[in-house]
Amino acid sequence: MADDGMLLNFELGDAPIKSQVKFKGGAWRDRVKAQKSVKKWQQTDDDSSRPTKRPRTDEDATDRQFKTQKTAAPTEIRPPSYAMKMGQISSSVFTSNPTAVTSFDEPEEEPEPAQPSNAPLTDEAENFLALGLSRRVSQHLATKLGMKAPTAIQKNTIPQLVKEDTDAFLQAETGSGKTLAYLLPIVHRILMLSMNEDGTSKDTQVHRNSGLFAIILAPTRELCKQISVVLEKVLRCAPWLVCTTVTGGENKKSEKSRIRKGVNILVATPGRLTDHLDNTKVLDVGTVRWLVFDEGDRMMEMGFEDDIRTIVSKIRQDKLLKQNKEGVVLDGILPARRVTILCSATMRMDVQKLGEISLEDAVHITASKADMEKDAESGTTDKALFSAPTQLKQSVIITPAKLRLVTLVALLKSAFARRGSMMKVIIFISCADSVDFHFELLKSTTLLEKPKPSADAPDAPVPKPNPHIATTVAQAAYVTSPASPIVMLHKLHGSLVQSVRTATLQAFTACKEPTVLITTDISSRGLDVPAVDLVIEYDPAFAVPDHVHRIGRTARAGRAGKAVLFLQPGSEEGYTSLLNSATPIAPQLYESILQKGFASAIDLPPPASSVETEKQTWMSRAENLQLHFEQRLLTAPGGQDYEDAPKENKWKTAKAAKNSRNAKPKDNPLLDAGRQAFRSHIRAYATHVRDERKFFDITQLHLGHMAKSFGLREAPGGIGGGSSRRTVRPSEAKTHSRDKSSNAASRPAPSRRDHDGDDELGVVDESAARRMKEKMMSVMNSTSEFNLG
Numbered sequence: 001m002a003d004d005g006m007l008l009n010f011e012l013g014d015a016p017i018k019s020q021v022k023f024k025g026g027a028w029r030d031r032v033k034a035q036k037s038v039k040k041w042q043q044t045d046d047d048s049s050r051p052t053k054r055p056r057t058d059e060d061a062t063d064r065q066f067k068t069q070k071t072a073a074p075t076e077i078r079p080p081s082y083a084m085k086m087g088q089i090s091s092s093v094f095t096s097n098p099t100a101v102t103s104f105d106e107p108e109e110e111p112e113p114a115q116p117s118n119a120p121l122t123d124e125a126e127n128f129l130a131l132g133l134s135r136r137v138s139q140h141l142a143t144k145l146g147m148k149a150p151t152a153i154q155k156n157t158i159p160q161l162v163k164e165d166t167d168a169f170l171q172a173e174t175g176s177g178k179t180l181a182y183l184l185p186i187v188h189r190i191l192m193l194s195m196n197e198d199g200t201s202k203d204t205q206v207h208r209n210s211g212l213f214a215i216i217l218a219p220t221r222e223l224c225k226q227i228s229v230v231l232e233k234v235l236r237c238a239p240w241l242v243c244t245t246v247t248g249g250e251n252k253k254s255e256k257s258r259i260r261k262g263v264n265i266l267v268a269t270p271g272r273l274t275d276h277l278d279n280t281k282v283l284d285v286g287t288v289r290w291l292v293f294d295e296g297d298r299m300m301e302m303g304f305e306d307d308i309r310t311i312v313s314k315i316r317q318d319k320l321l322k323q324n325k326e327g328v329v330l331d332g333i334l335p336a337r338r339v340t341i342l343c344s345a346t347m348r349m350d351v352q353k354l355g356e357i358s359l360e361d362a363v364h365i366t367a368s369k370a371d372m373e374k375d376a377e378s379g380t381t382d383k384a385l386f387s388a389p390t391q392l393k394q395s396v397i398i399t400p401a402k403l404r405l406v407t408l409v410a411l412l413k414s415a416f417a418r419r420g421s422m423m424k425v426i427i428f429i430s431c432a433d434s435v436d437f438h439f440e441l442l443k444s445t446t447l448l449e450k451p452k453p454s455a456d457a458p459d460a461p462v463p464k465p466n467p468h469i470a471t472t473v474a475q476a477a478y479v480t481s482p483a484s485p486i487v488m489l490h491k492l493h494g495s496l497v498q499s500v501r502t503a504t505l506q507a508f509t510a511c512k513e514p515t516v517l518i519t520t521d522i523s524s525r526g527l528d529v530p531a532v533d534l535v536i537e538y539d540p541a542f543a544v545p546d547h548v549h550r551i552g553r554t555a556r557a558g559r560a561g562k563a564v565l566f567l568q569p570g571s572e573e574g575y576t577s578l579l580n581s582a583t584p585i586a587p588q589l590y591e592s593i594l595q596k597g598f599a600s601a602i603d604l605p606p607p608a609s610s611v612e613t614e615k616q617t618w619m620s621r622a623e624n625l626q627l628h629f630e631q632r633l634l635t636a637p638g639g640q641d642y643e644d645a646p647k648e649n650k651w652k653t654a655k656a657a658k659n660s661r662n663a664k665p666k667d668n669p670l671l672d673a674g675r676q677a678f679r680s681h682i683r684a685y686a687t688h689v690r691d692e693r694k695f696f697d698i699t700q701l702h703l704g705h706m707a708k709s710f711g712l713r714e715a716p717g718g719i720g721g722g723s724s725r726r727t728v729r730p731s732e733a734k735t736h737s738r739d740k741s742s743n744a745a746s747r748p749a750p751s752r753r754d755h756d757g758d759d760e761l762g763v764v765d766e767s768a769a770r771r772m773k774e775k776m777m778s779v780m781n782s783t784s785e786f787n788l789g
C-alpha cells in the first residue's frame, strides 16, 4: 500500500498504544523517531504517578533549528506535541528542515516604489494625434477609452507603422500597451481607405466585405479574446469595419459563417487559422497586409512552428492583390507589401527563429529610443529590456518544502486580512493537476454564505449560478479572515473545456470580492486583468522569460503591484541571481509570513484537528492546519465529502479507520488528486530549461518533504519496484548521480503543451538517486506525459 502512513492519522481512542506498533513508509529517521515517541508516551501513560517527562518532540527540534538561523525567530513556548495529544503521529512541518544558505535580514521598511516605467507619458505635448493617427481615432481614444497620452512603446511604434511599410519587432515591458501600439496604426490605415486626411469621407467606403486586411495571431484562446475585445472597442469609431476571432475549442461552422459574412481584421490561434486556410474556401487572404504575431516566442515554444510556416507561405508577398474585388486601390494607403509584426516583452531563441521564418529587414522598436540606438550599434539586445516594470515590488520567500503549503495559506490570509487592501491575486502553479488539487484543497468544504438578493432590488430573484463555473469558482474559507469579506477562489488551466475557461476568466475579471486565481502558465502571457495586486509564483517558472511574463500580470500601465516567488533552501536559492530586477528582490522570512498569517485563531472546518485554546501559537496553528489538510486527504472514504458522509463513517471510529486504510486512491478524490498533483509536479520540475536546471535539480528534491506540501504523509509510490522505499536525500543524490548530471544538462527541455500525465513517479527504491535520475531523464524525453497547461 502506497500510503501506509495513513494508519497513523487515525485517533486511537483511549486504548493504549501497543509496543508492537510498527511504522512503515516515509523516511527511516521519521519512523525511528515516531517509534521512540510512542515508546516514551506509553511509559508516561503506564505510570501516571511518575512526574511526566515530556518526550523530546518535534517542537524541541524546531526551537533549536530557529536558534541556528541567522534570523531572529520569535521565541515561543510550544505546546506538547500536538500530534501525540491527538493520538496521531505525523512528522512535524517544523522539523528536519534544511536551512537557507543565503543569510539575510528582512528589510525593516518597505522601500518606496520606483517611478512606473510602463505608464502613459505625462508630457502634455504627447498625444495620439501628434503621432500621426487621425483625429477621429485620437478623439475616440481620449473620450471613449480614457486614453489621452500614449505609452513609450506606443510613441515609438505608431509613427513608424503609420508611415513605413517595414517589418517590425516590438519589444517592451509587460503592461506597457503593446496591443494598442500595433492595433492603432492598422485601424488608422484601414480607416484611411474611406476617409480623407481632413476627416471627411471619401466616395468609396470600405465595409466588412471589402477584404481581410490584417491577421493577428496569439498563442492562447484567452489572449485572442482579449485582443479582439480591445479591437472592438477601438473599432467603435469606425463601425463599418468588422473583426472576429477564430480559435481552437470554438464551433468551426459558426466561425465559417462569420468569415463568409465578411471580416476586415481576424484574430486567431495558429492551429485554427491553418485549419481554416486549408478548409474554408471563403477565407481569401489576397488582401492581407498585416500579419501580427503577438507573444510570438510563446507560439514557437508551444510547438506551432509548422502552423506558422504554413500561414506565412499561404499569405505570400507575390500573391497580394493591388486592389480589392470592388476595385478599391489598396497600395499607398495600406502597405504595398505584407508587413509582419512580432510582439513580445521578452526575446528568446524561439522568437529569433520566428523572425527568420517571417521577418524581412525588420526594425526593432523598444520603449526607449536610447536602448534602440544602443542595440542597433551593438547588434545585440540589452538584457535590461527583459526586466519587469520598475514599480513592481518583487520579493522571495525561501521556504522548506514541508512548510510550503501552510506558508502559502498564511501569505494569502495576511494579504486579505485588511478589508479592501487586496483585491486580486494570481497564483502560478506548475501543472494542471496541481492547480486542480490546490483548488479542491483550498476551497471551502461548506458554503459560507448563500447568494443574497440584491440590495437595490430585494424582491428580484437571486441570480442562478453560471453552470460553466460550477467547478472552477468557489469560496475560499481557509484564506478568509473573520474581519474581511469572503475571498473567492478561481482555477484556470488548459485542460478545461473552452466554455469553462472563458466563463472562469470572465468571472475572475468581473469579481468584485477579493479573489484568487490558481492557474498554470496559460495565464502568464498577455492577460490583462485589471486590479491584480499580487502575483505569487508558488512554483517557479520554467524559464526566466516566463517569470517576467507571469509577474507582469500585475503592475500594468503604471499601476502598483507586488510579486512573491517561492523557492526552497539549497540550489534553488541561486535562481534569484538570474532575475533581472530594477529594484532589489526583497527577502521575506517564512517565519514572519506564518506569524502574520496565523497571528489569530483559525476556524477550521471539519475534520477540525483541534480546538483553539489560549495556548495556541502561530506555530501550533500552522501545524494544526497542515494536519487538518492531511486528515482531509485521509477522510471521506468512498469518495464522499466529509460533511456529506453518514455519521458512522466519520473518522473517529475504528471502523472508519479500517475503511480508510483499505480505501483505494480512487475512493478518495482528494487523496487521489493530491497524489496525481504530486507526480505531475515532480515531472514538471524536470522541465526547467537547460540553463536553469542547476538551480532546479530534480535529484536535490526531498520527495517526502515535497509530499507534505501536497498534504500527503509520504511520496506516493509506483516506480522502481523494490519493497524498501525511501526518499532521496540531497547528499545521496549528489554522489549517486554525479556522473549522469552532465548528460542531463545537455538535453533540451521537452515542450510543455497540455497533456495528461499518467506515469507513476515519486518514490524511489534503495539505489534511489541514480534510478530516480534515469527515470526523470526518460520522462523528460517523452513529451506526451505532461499536463502543464
Ligand SMILES: Nc1ncnc2c1ncn2[C@@H]1O[C@H](COP(=O)(O)OP(=O)(O)OP(=O)(O)O)[C@@H](O)[C@H]1O
Pocket (backbone or CB within 6 Å): 120, 146, 147, 148, 149, 150, 151, 154, 172, 173, 174, 175, 176, 177, 178, 179, 180, 344, 345, 525, 526, 527, 528, 552, 556, 557
Ligand atoms: N495609452 C494608454 N493609456 C492608458 N492605458 C493604456 C494605454 N495603452 C494601454 N493601456 C492599458 O494598459 C494595459 C496593458 O496593455 P497591453 O495589454 O497592451 O500591454 P502589453 O504591453 O501587451 O502587456 P503584455 O506584455 O503583458 O502582453 C491595458 O489595460 C490597456 O488598456
